[in-house]
Amino acid sequence: MKTSGNSPEAETMTLEWVGTIPGKRESRRFEGDHMLTQQDVIEQRVHPDAVAVGGWSLDLHPSDAIYSEKTPCNQWHSKGVYGIPYRCSYSRNISNLFLAGRIISASHVAFGSSRVMLTCAHGATAVGMAAAHCQRDGLLPRGLTEPERMTALQTALNRAGQGISGVPLAGDGDLAESATLTASSTYELTALAADGIWLDLTCPVAQMLPLAPEDRPTLSLTVRAAEPCQLRIALQVSDKVANFTPETTLCEQAFALSAGEQIIAFPIGTSVDTPRYGFLCLYGDESIEVACSQQRLTGLLSVRKRFNKAVSNFGEQVPPDGIGIERFEFWTPARRPDGHNLALQLSTPLKAFDASQLRSGWFRPTTATNAWAASPDDPSPRLDFRWNTAQRIGEIVLHFDADWDHAMETAQYGHPENVMPFCVRDYVIRDADGTELHRCSGNYQTINRIRFAEPVDTRAISIELAHPSRQVSASLFGVRVYS
Template structure:
């Protein structure tokens, strides 16, 4: 029992001082990825989060689905999902939570952090004070946890501000901006004018459900009485909830840091007014049995402060896909700006303009230009307001957070400051370390001299030589133009046969199209084409590729849209093969073609997008000469997803026991084996609400066995679902060879591997 006598002075709060290598403030996806990456590199990390769960806008408190370069699979960024730790989290969430339950996603993130013994996690703990040891150096931060009434002082040589509003950077004196730059500062022709506004607002979501019996709803007094006064009320319906109401937005004309509570109240007014209208206006009789299951209590915030690094990303970096020598992360979301009057605006709720492909984000955006030991992560990184429209989304933020965590490890190891890593050799080392972890930096393959596979003789039990995909699937009506994506080399000029059905005599145009940039998937140039006259009924058309590609790249074998024609599809799926259609995707302002207004510096081009599984079959086809697109040489080329080639070894369907053999001239001492599987980088894997048809990607190898040269089993895996498998031996293995026995994912999908790496060391 504790009995405390009265005191005349103030009592002191419990106080704890924590000294670590790296302090991360903010537990959204960016902060989580920064902290976990640094901890896995051996740093002692404190992760400070002012909320009871991790994830920020992706958490169960806000419930926004996390997205990035894949953009709901509604742009032309094929196989663009963020790699490394971001991919690991998304794939794990798919495995545990394909239905998109936000509470389960909370547990996925908490597990990822809790598994790292080097991380001290402080939840419900808000940083409120910064201490400096020099004008350009942070010495520590002070935070308070309301749940255990404890004040923490966290000291570290390196800090990362991933707090969203930049509480650490702001107090430390880091240069920042708030609002929109004028068009002439960076030459950004999409920069908004004063009438459009300078800031994006906040959003609060709600969930509803059908109870199976009538439910009454009495609106709170503060709810809006007539939402028909809101310009966007016309989008209200009883069938949607959650992120579908992203446009319930407010606050862009206010101070989005200090006015957040006032913004929250206005959003509550709108949300409860919307639900009152759905339930009680009489316009939605199907809502009689529905109840309001959940309403957010904190708003999802889009924009506040942006901090200045040694470079500020701008519109041209995104649209032109500018190459940066210090690229460390990938972007690919559209330039997505909203009118500041938001839900009360007569304007379109958003303006989304896409680039023709993904782009690299330079490392110089991820640290403060004037606070020497401060990293930046999340939506506060160094970008103009226009470029921020793309970089602000969560998976882009998380990918950058991974880069920050790895950079912190390199700084701590070599006693450096963040800016020091821009030296070319140090930057190359950082990029290599990130790619070893699976980051997949655009334009930068893994160049790793320590990989023993590079010196091994590699053989396989079989290699897929593509001659056909069987016509054993559904028939696709050519309501929209369709294209089969195939990887081509300059030597490939086969004749391609398709099986079609015509309701009546018709014509169809078949073409081979490619992108201007070989790494893109926006068909801009036609290399060859032919118009075929069809008779009524089923028939074969044979399209000769008369002009081949100039370098390795994907080609689009396109068939024009015609409602009177169907084309045969295949049930077979192969890593690196995909079908797309020229059609709309309203989730990302895609109406089939991007047609921007004149003078805003945006390209006009067509969208060719895939169908989500279980739809989206490959077209059935036959080739007069085979494509050798899946050879074993691709296992060690440094790419671990399709780019300008499939970058995968694929076994034949007929091979009952696919196997890889590695042999060296002399015995090798092995410490680690790394396998890169295909967890389908083209799937957006939205984290909440959306839902997915399977919990494991259909291309992913589930079962495999690794043996040494004498047949001794070194490792056996069953029920794998992750992209990267790392097998680390507590005791090094000495052997002249390895055998890796793989099992096909299914009878419709042959075994495939993007990469195989082996590392030695005693």
């Protein structure tokens, strides 16, 4: 462009960045036994053979690219993630052909979501595992759609850390399921100290809270107003349990604020019908600020209804009639070092971090925290697994919180820390006699697989963990023990 003479406006321009592997956005695709469609994405349809997850918008660009007079792209979002069925990943008429990446069986519209690289990689991981199963069992790709073989594939993927929408890890021979499990302490959410920043309500803000049907606490918040004004607080939930956008209001109350700092109490006047996240939503204006906390915790998140034009987020998605897209609001977390939890006092605690969460089969927050967390006052957090008879243990797998909510772009984005604040970095595993089996310092990985050179025979194991910091309690999503 600079040397052709046809673009004089490029004379002072420099090329700042080029992708490491430039790729064509869309070309030919194959047809499988299932073709992913817009309805699969938007309606989040459930597939018994789901093996991967998508979450990007329907990101569609005009065919004549940068020379088009049309909008450069339209991004229509679903209300949550969706499953990608295995049947999209092999050819319907070439019996031994697997499909992965940008050539899977998808319509033009659905492809606008499935084509992004991390979604492609997630699906390709499933294809790699499926190919190994076919090679081992002498099958063609379609042969894995039989229910028992599909369950085996999904289990193998989840055991490797895949995380399939709607499919928890179960039936994988985990010895920890039969053990008696005790914890040295359990985190109970009674308060988040008001020791952080003041956050203005120019945009509505919400604290996500893991609620059970028995939870109906009164929530107290510290706010300050520049002048007399009104604040509205509402407890809202998503229409679908596993989605994360406030839609249905369970209870609400308006508060007349006077100028200055004050504490307001919001009683939860109704209960949720099933364990799920509720949104404590605060609606005000720029004259109101709410106190925040420096404390962070696995499974707790604050979100804001705000704009991000880069991903077609204008606070609310308002599609034209008749295109099969849903209208809803965008509530998204702020990047650290922002994204503080709101400072709260609860009249009765939320008991969402019990050690039994380690047996959920989920290794990230879904409809619940799915995590055990220790009390911040526990100087030596510890988990104990005990069996009635000695077990032969060949492998222990620990699932830590490396923060699935923090976007990790591959280029041109900085990050405020060099370790994820929720990830336990130091821990020790011991047997029934207190003999040290494994010690780790400086962990930064989500999954730790401890394989013993020789199997260990023991009636108990203990896991001793160190809190990641003064503001973050030690936590785990899962402990699996295999022979």
